Amino acid sequence: MSAPLLEVRGLSAGYGPITVLFDVSLTVNPGEAVALLGRNGTGKTTTLRTIMGLTDLRAGEVVFKGHRLHRRPPFEVARLGVGFVPDDRRIFGELTVEDNLLLPTRWAGRRNGFWNLDRVYSLFPVLAQFRKLRAGALSGGQQKMLAIGRALMLNPELLLLDEAAEGLGPIIVAELVKVLAEVRASGIAILLADQNLHFARRVADRAYIIDRGTTPVSAPMAEIWANEELIRQYLTV
Ligand SMILES: Nc1ncnc2c1ncn2[C@@H]1O[C@H](COP(=O)(O)OP(=O)(O)OP(=O)(O)O)[C@@H](O)[C@H]1O
Numbered sequence: 001m002s003a004p005l006l007e008v009r010g011l012s013a014g015y016g017p018i019t020v021l022f023d024v025s026l027t028v029n030p031g032e033a034v035a036l037l038g039r040n041g042t043g044k045t046t047t048l049r050t051i052m053g054l055t056d057l058r059a060g061e062v063v064f065k066g067h068r069l070h071r072r073p074p075f076e077v078a079r080l081g082v083g084f085v086p087d088d089r090r091i092f093g094e095l096t097v098e099d100n101l102l103l104p105t106r107w108a109g110r111r112n113g114f115w116n117l118d119r120v121y122s123l124f125p126v127l128a129q130f131r132k133l134r135a136g137a138l139s140g141g142q143q144k145m146l147a148i149g150r151a152l153m154l155n156p157e158l159l160l161l162d163e164a165a166e167g168l169g170p171i172i173v174a175e176l177v178k179v180l181a182e183v184r185a186s187g188i189a190i191l192l193a194d195q196n197l198h199f200a201r202r203v204a205d206r207a208y209i210i211d212r213g214t215t216p217v218s219a220p221m222a223e224i225w226a227n228e229e230l231i232r233q234y235l236t237v
């Protein structure tokens, strides 16, 4: 088997005096879609932020394509090929849709690859339609699409997605599932942090469960889906 794209080993991280992650370990192979599942406050967002260099890593290792990401600033992590779609989207509401798509390519520099403005617009026709519109005028679902499109513009090899389906209706979620299948078909691996097992199982083949800052379970998605006991223990409220 080829070397993993991302390897997280024994990760610990937190905020000031508070430790949130104690021992998180996970692997994403090239082109794979993996979910990180867990209840509220278990450390999903913190895990993605620590990989991205947005939260201080305290112990353990994050290795991406053989590079240790330890203490690298976020723009450098992006340059190495990690895209991030945060749960709050971080759209610039006063800029146009198109400027939101072009902006990160200015600060991170464009990596060569499949994705460019035309391809992002054909993946999300609604963004093409509203390209000259203020991004703040888009609906929540459209802003999620914009945040994904913006991450694709950097041609990442790994896309980190935080609660991608949160707050979206079933039609938009179905669209998002299709979009992510296309993203994967273009060769991009996905790490999905989500509480929504129904959504995650339509996207990912494999999953880790995170609980109180540790990752006690690693299994194929189908096994997790079939294990009611596991779901009750770690996932349902
Ligand atoms: N900026 C911060 N400062 C202090 N504590 C924080 C901060 N962000 C998160 N936390 C705490 O860290 C813990 C884990 O939060 P995190 O956001 O990583 O969880 P999560 O699994 O993503 O939860 P959710 O499902 O609600 O998104 C929580 O107890 C939270 O209160």
Ligand SMILES: [Mg+2]
Pocket: 044, 045, 046, 087, 162, 163
């Ligand atoms: Mg979160």
